[in-house]
Amino acid sequence: MSASDADPLARFVRSVQAAGVQRMPRVDKPAAVAPLGGATLDALAATISACTQCKLSETRTHAVPGEGDPHADIVFVGEGPGADEDKSGRPFVGRAGKLLDDIITKGMKLRRQDVFICNVVKCRPPSNRVPEPDEVAACSPYLAQQLAQIRPKVVCALGATAIRRLIETDEPMGRLRGRVFEAYGFPVIPTYHPAYLLRNPAAKVAVWEDIQKVMELAAKS
Ligand code: URA
Numbered sequence: 001m002s003a004s005d006a007d008p009l010a011r012f013v014r015s016v017q018a019a020g021v022q023r024m025p026r027v028d029k030p031a032a033v034a035p036l037g038g039a040t041l042d043a044l045a046a047t048i049s050a051c052t053q054c055k056l057s058e059t060r061t062h063a064v065p066g067e068g069d070p071h072a073d074i075v076f077v078g079e080g081p082g083a084d085e086d087k088s089g090r091p092f093v094g095r096a097g098k099l100l101d102d103i104i105t106k107g108m109k110l111r112r113q114d115v116f117i118c119n120v121v122k123c124r125p126p127s128n129r130v131p132e133p134d135e136v137a138a139c140s141p142y143l144a145q146q147l148a149q150i151r152p153k154v155v156c157a158l159g160a161t162a163i164r165r166l167i168e169t170d171e172p173m174g175r176l177r178g179r180v181f182e183a184y185g186f187p188v189i190p191t192y193h194p195a196y197l198l199r200n201p202a203a204k205v206a207v208w209e210d211i212q213k214v215m216e217l218a219a220k221s
Contacts, residue, residue, distance in 0.1 A: 041070045041149050044142060048122045049089075054138035056123035056131075062089035066118025066146060073153040073218040074115045076100065077143065079161035079193065080131050086124035091117045096194040100158070103194070107211055116150055118143065120165045136165055147184050154217035155186050156210070159193025177210055180217075189214050 039047070045065035051057055064081040067090055076092075084094035092100045100117070104110050121131040121139045131139075143165070147155065157163040160173050166183040169176065173192060181188040191210035192203045 039145055039149070041146065044145055044149070048142055051122070051142075054123075054135045056121060056125060056135050059126050060123040061086045063122045064089055064091050064119060064124075065122055065142070066091055066116060068112070068116035068118075069114055070116070070150060072114065072116040072150055074110075074214060075147065075150055075152040075155045076115060076117045076158055077155060077162040077166065078117070078119045078158045080119045080121040081124040082128050083124070091119055092194070095198060099194040099197055103207070103211060107208065108215055116146070116152070118146055120161050130161060136161075140165070144184060147186060152186060153220060154214050155183065155188045156214050157188055157190040159196065162193075163188070163190035177206060180213070187217050189217070 048065040049063045051063060057063070060081075064085045068075075078092060078096075081091065082094050082096070084097070085091055091097070101112055104112055104115060120143060121135050122142060123139075125131050125135065155166065157166055163169065163173065163176055163181070166188050167181045173190060176190045177192065179190070181190070189210055191207050192200075197203055197207060
């Protein structure tokens with residue numbers, strides 16, 4: 001029996017895909033996504049690191065499960081690893097990551113390790129292209145499980161790929177930001193991706209508004 005045969009989450013993902021499911025259903029209560037093998041974040045990270053459920057596994061150097069406080073009040077969800085993240089196995093460590101670090105430390109007055117940072121897809125799309133629908137679908141249970149384990153007070157979706165994965169919408173980010181959505185029973189605030197901010201510094205004003213809303217929700221008991 002291979003290691004992945006023994007892994008309940010890997011078995012679940014295979015069975016869902018074998019049944020032809022392309023998208024995981026949205027659920028209202030986090031408890032509804034909790035019990036896949038009782039996976040802890042560490043067990044999930046090990047499963048993700050060995051995952052071969054989609055073609056991104058063929059070109060990755062390292063999978064990038066995510067990192068941070070397993071009990072974080074705030075989870076940031078990006079699109080997918082870039083070259084620096086693929087090399088290191090850690091999320092948001094390149095130029096966009098430095099900007100996210102500034103948002104967390106200088107803006108929110110938190111430490112990076114106080115939040116949880118992860119991505120929609122856990123392996124780098126070649127040439128940093130946008131992840132394809134089958135890749136997002138294959139990775140979908142991992143993000144659902146991470147949120148179910150962490151049970152954050154608020155999720156901040158960084159960019160269009162993240163918010164589209166979480167609430168299944170085609171609306172442009174300009175129409176989504178400034179609003180609060182819900183996924184898996186958790187409040188979700190969309191904002192511009194840090195890589196967009198690097199190209200469009202004027203959008204920092206909007207991002208700061210969104211981040212203040214994130215902090216407001218995180219401060220609620
Ligand atoms: N961009 C992302 O969306 N995620 C990362 O981890 C790095 C850059």
